Amino acid sequence: MIPASFKYAAVQSVDEAVGLLSDHADAKVLAGGHSLLPLMKLRLANPPVLVDINRIPDLNYIREDPQVGRLRIGALARHVDFENSRLIKDRYPMLWETARGIGDPLVRNRGTLAGSVAHADPASDWPAALFAANAEIVATGPNGQRVVPIAQLYVGILTTSLTNDELVTEVRVPLARPRSGSAYEKLERKVGDYAVIGVGVMVSLNEAGSIVTAGIGLCNAGSTTIKATQAEAFLVGKPPAPDNFNEAARLAMEDSDPVEDDRGPVDYKRAMVRELTRRALMRALDRARGAS
Amino acid sequence: MPEPVLRTTITVNVNGQPHTAQVEARLLLVHFLRETLNLTGTHIGCDASNCGACTVIVDRQAVKSCTMLAVEADGAYIQTIEGAEQNNQLHPLQEGFLMEHGLQCGFCTPGMIMTATALLANDPSPTEAEIRRGISGNLCRCTGYVNIVKAIQYGAAKLREEEAVSTREATHA
Numbered sequence: 082m083i084p085a086s087f088k089y090a091a092v093q094s095v096d097e098a099v100g101l102l103s104d105h106a107d108a109k110v111l112a113g114g115h116s117l118l119p120l121m122k123l124r125l126a127n128p129p130v131l132v133d134i135n136r137i138p139d140l141n142y143i144r145e146d147p148q149v150g151r152l153r154i155g156a157l158a159r160h161v162d163f164e165n166s167r168l169i170k171d172r173y174p175m176l177w178e179t180a181r182g183i184g185d186p187l188v189r190n191r192g193t194l195a196g197s198v199a200h201a202d203p204a205s206d207w208p209a210a211l212f213a214a215n216a217e218i219v220a221t222g223p224n225g226q227r228v229v230p231i232a233q234l235y236v237g238i239l240t241t242s243l244t245n246d247e248l249v250t251e252v253r254v255p256l257a258r259p260r261s262g263s264a265y266e267k268l269e270r271k272v273g274d275y276a277v278i279g280v281g282v283m284v285s286l287n288e289a290g291s292i293v294t295a296g297i298g299l300c301n302a303g304s305t306t307i308k309a310t311q312a313e314a315f316l317v318g319k320p321p322a323p324d325n326f327n328e329a330a331r332l333a334m335e336d337s338d339p340v341e342d343d344r345g346p347v348d349y350k351r352a353m354v355r356e357l358t359r360r361a362l363m364r365a366l367d368r369a370r371g372a373s
Numbered sequence: 374m375p376e377p378v379l380r381t382t383i384t385v386n387v388n389g390q391p392h393t394a395q396v397e398a399r400l401l402l403v404h405f406l407r408e409t410l411n412l413t414g415t416h417i418g419c420d421a422s423n424c425g426a427c428t429v430i431v432d433r434q435a436v437k438s439c440t441m442l443a444v445e446a447d448g449a450y451i452q453t454i455e456g457a458e459q460n461n462q463l464h465p466l467q468e469g470f471l472m473e474h475g476l477q478c479g480f481c482t483p484g485m486i487m488t489a490t491a492l493l494a495n496d497p498s499p500t501e502a503e504i505r506r507g508i509s510g511n512l513c514r515c516t517g518y519v520n521i522v523k524a525i526q527y528g529a530a531k532l533r534e535e536e537a538v539s540t541r542e543a544t545h546a
Contacts, residue, residue: 191437
């Protein structure tokens with residue numbers, strides 16, 4: 082399969098990328114290319130112009146920035162960079178687990194977190210984890226930067242609230258707090274497949290051991306990534322007891338809206354949302370309490 | 374600001390040989406290798422980034438060359454299966470696939486070997502689980518993977534041995 086003809090430019094800076102995106106209304110950004118190129122080969126996407134951002138220096142970083150209180154992730158940080166990062170493994174285990182479950186090792190060598198975020202596929206794992214983490218997107222356009230909470234980013238399948246001349250230049254995750262834990266649970270039929278269901282969970286406890294914050298994101302459970310807000314609200318202020326986790330898992334299932342496909346019928350998928358949420362909560366709790 | 378173009382000239386180094394060619398922007402790296410450079414050892418299997426038959430190493434990272442544009446590889450150092458054999462000597466991984474019967478039809482083998490080459494460059498002593506995880510993006514329809522894992526273990530052991538010998542020789546020199 083060969084993509085339809087297009088014009089290509091490899092830019093050297095964010096300014097050049099934004100300039101080209103402004104000049105070419107239907108241009109697409111090429112980063113890892115592992116969502117875009119398959120769509121172009123199938124002719125499901127036929128962008129007339131590709132703006133290759135891979136040669137922009139200094140966009141591949143993952144670092145904690147205490148000044149802004151965020152883990153900052155550059156647009157060219159690839160899945161494999163999370164997998165290989167001690168910082169991510171130790172302090173952001175949900176992100177580490179998410180990275181290790183995406184595609185296969187060869188895909189992870191190329192694909193980027195920011196590209197996955199911008200692609201807006203409800204079957205992508207990163208958005209669900211980032212919903213749980215209450216991440217923000219830094220979008221750079223002709224008028225400068227703006228910061229968008231990820232829960233406000235998606236308006237529909239493969240559609241974001243970003244304008245075509247904006248580039249996702251950074252993704253920000255709140256710094257890991259004391260007594261917090263996170264986990265990502267993914268059910269897949271085989272390596273390289275999309276999730277049947279994926280669930281990202283982040284919880285933090287106060288000194289008395291009650292839940293002070295809870296974040297839950299659902300992958301492939303609806304027409305966009307879903308934030309299980311009922312379950313999150315239910316957990317805040319409660320002790321992390323099994324009954325409360327079971328009820329939160331049930332509420333997450335209520336928040337889900339999967340469709341039947343070759344990965345299973347609706348009832349099965351809803352049941353998996355419930356079970357994976359429960360498992361992720363248990364593992365996140367262990368981590369918040371200082372087990373691993 | 375660069376002007377978007379339909380065609381451009383790229384220069385890549387493949388297995389130590391520099392190549393310069395004018396290519397269409399839409400040309401995939403695997404087609405560039407097979408059709409422009411006639412390096413047909415790199416195979417096209419699924420053509421949809423699932424099977425890994427087209428795996429090559431670009432700047433030390435194993436990638437699926439059906440899911441990368443040739444223009445993205447401009448300036449890169451690319452390793453393909455044609456560069457594995459040196460001085461009429463099979464690469465230790467090639468020898469491993471031969472000795473351990475790591476192939477039947479052989480279609481997936483070039484991709485397997487390139488993935489394994491990159492894997493062993495990062496970790497000369499992977500566990501069986503790490504090998505299995507490492508090749509999880511490469512599909513084989515014949516062997517059930519058991520002998521492929523053995524072949525990679527064979528290659529890894531031989532590479533470690535060669536490394537040890539060359540270190541000893543360097544110390545004595």
